[in-house]
Amino acid sequence: MIQDTIAAISTAVGEGGIAVIRVSGPEAIAESAKCFRSKSNIVTADSHTVHYGHIVDPISGEVVEEILLTIMRGPRSFTSEDVVELSTHGGVVAVKRVLELLLRSGDVRIAEPGEFTKRAFLNGRIDLTQAEAVIDLIRSKSDRAFSVAMKQAEGMLSKKVKALRHNLIELLAHIEVNIDYPEHDVASMTSDYIRERCGEACAEIDRLLKTASEGKILREGIMTAIVGRPNVGKSSLLNALVQENKAIVTDIPGTTRDVIEEYVTLGGIPLRLLDTAGIRETADVVERIGVERSRSALEEADLILFVLNVNEELHPDDRLLMEQFRNRPVVVLLNKTDLPVVMNTSEVEAIFSPEQIVRLSVLHEQGLETLEDVIKRMFFGGELESADLTYVSNVRHITLLGHARQSLVDAMEATDIGIPIDIVQIDVRTAWEQLGELIGDSVSDSLIDQIFSQFCLGK
Template sequence: MIHDTIAAISTAVGEGGIAIIRVSGPDAIEGVDRIFRSRISLKDAQTHTVHYGHIVEPATNEPVEEVLVTLMRGPRSFTAEDVVEINAHGGVIAVKKVLDIVLQLDGFRTAEPGEFTKRAFLNGRIDLMQAEAVIDLIRSKSDRAFSVARKQAEGVLSKRIKSLRQTVIELLAHIEVNIDYPEHDVEEMTSAYIRDQCGSAIEEIDRLLKTANEGKILREGIVTAIVGRPNVGKSSLMNMLTQENKAIVTDIPGTTRDVIEQFVSLNGIPLRLLDTAGIRETNDVVERIGVERSRNALEDADLILFLLNNNEPLQAEDRELLDQLKERPVITVINKTDLPRQLEIEVVERAVPAHSIVPMSVLAEEGLDRLEQAISEMFFEGQLESHDLTYVSNVRHISLLKRARQSLADAIEASNMGIPIDVIQIDARSAWESLGEILGDEAGDSLIDQIFSQFCLGK
């Protein structure tokens, strides 16, 4: 049981219209009532109501801030505890004054990162998978990623994991009965039941893991390096995709000296764009460092946008890069299609037959739709499924699903080999525990602390 009461600022620090101080715990209502002056006492107020008044300095009873206070009695709150949210003016000083007064109350302390969500988990309102989805909601970089996280936070994916656990627990129950009452065991029927239950669970896990690559991309974004020799339009493409002048654009080769990073959502696909320095041999010490960083960015990239100029013949540097990128996930962008063509496109097609080639004019902002389609075909087989947002996107969940699948496969193999049923029980229980760790049922305190430490204060 949780005995103390926590408080923290739940809105971003800085100037704004309002700021919210969230308070949760057994003394939340009675404590805030001692520093809040209004026409009605919070102790007498109905749950899920909003009240106008002032926060006062306890020692002098002088008003400090004009506020609106929202009251939510547990368990009908985010944490399943009594929760009070104080809406104050959004200035740094105003909100700090209110928080300081709240924290002076007996038994009140500052919340740790993610502690409100952690309490929701510990109090059984949400499972660990739903709690982790809250982080994804906050960090979403695209509408699609937000929708996937929202579905997970609502428990859609948790229901499928719980259904899987139910399949495995039924198997464990059957095995337990046969261990306790071996005289009633029919070996062939038991083996068939094990294969059937484990096979059914494996099929469902495979359906979930099939979405893992797309889910991970939606959650983390595609690391996309924009590469090419100097002055082919890399920075211009970066600015076009981000719709801002993030990168300096000039006719002087070597203008970009370092890797510039920016997130962008392209047709619902989140890209982590890396605008790299033009790759070429140079005697300039600073530019040489930038070129080396560009080569390192190539190694880490999930996708490479390789730019060529439509109005120039292939250069030696172009050919060298084409050779280096043969086996990489590359989309070749032919830029400056608004100018007369001098590029030998047939040579490019022969050099990289497996690459998608997208003609564009960054200056005229033409060809973006073709680039979006090429990326979608490379990573999502042409389109994102709009009707099913049940993606597995968390690396921890993917790893545990694979572990559970292996345990179930081991159980089937053991059954086929005629291994005693009490040994098969170990594999089945291992699968059950791995699935439980996804939901938090089998998670240790250190894992739980690690997960919630990733949250911001006040969430």
């Protein structure tokens, strides 16, 4: 049982309208009362009430801050413990002084990263998939990614996994009865039952894993490198997609000297855009470093937006890049279509399919919708799935679902070749345990610590 009380700043550091300090634990209310002065007595106050007052240094009597204090008594709180939230003015000095007063007594300690959510998990209010969804909510790069994380935080994935485990425990119980009372067992019926139930579980896991690649994209975004020779419109494309002048645009080749990174949502798809330095041979030392960084970004990219200028003939460097991208996920952008077309595009069309080629004018923002449709087809088969679908996006979840499926396949194969039923039971139980690890029913302390260490301090 958790005995200590923790506190941390829950809002981002910096200037703002308000800042929030969260306190959680058995002494959260009593410790807050030591430095809070108000007409109401918060020690006896009802849960889910807000109180106006001042933070006062109990030693000097100095008024430190004017605040609103919110009380949430356990188990009706985020952590299932007594929780106090102190809303201060949103300045660095104000919130720091209030936190220091709370920690001064020694009965309240600073929270570790993710410890509030960890306590919610340890106290049984949420399971591990719901806890992991909290960090996905914080890091969401698009509305759809946020919706997916919210569904998981509400327990949609947990319900499906728990249903799978319930079916497997029923199967294990059936096998146990047949092991204990073999005289009442009809071997063929038991084998058929094992195949049927394991097959149903595999089918449900397959339905979840089918969403894995899309879920991972929604969660992390598509790492997208904008590539091409200098002055073909790469930085203009970045600015058009971001709807902001993030990159300097001039007629001087080599203006972009480094990789510029921005997140943008295109038709509900989060793109992690990397505007790279123009790839060419150069004697400029600084530009050469930028070109090398561009090549490194290309190696890591999930998608390449290869920009060509149709207002000029293909350059030998263009042809080299075309060969390099032949077998990569690439969209060729024939830019500057608002100008006279000089390029013979037949060479491009001989290497890339019509579905990979988009004609556009970045200057006039023409063709961007076509680009959006092409990316949807490449990564989502043309359409994003319903927002109600349970997406699996976490690598840990994908791995454990894959392991559980393989254990069920092993059980079915063992049944087919006549392996004794008590041996088959081991594979079924392994699958059940692996699904339990997914939701946190059977998980090591070190894994729990690793997961919650990724959270920010006040969460």
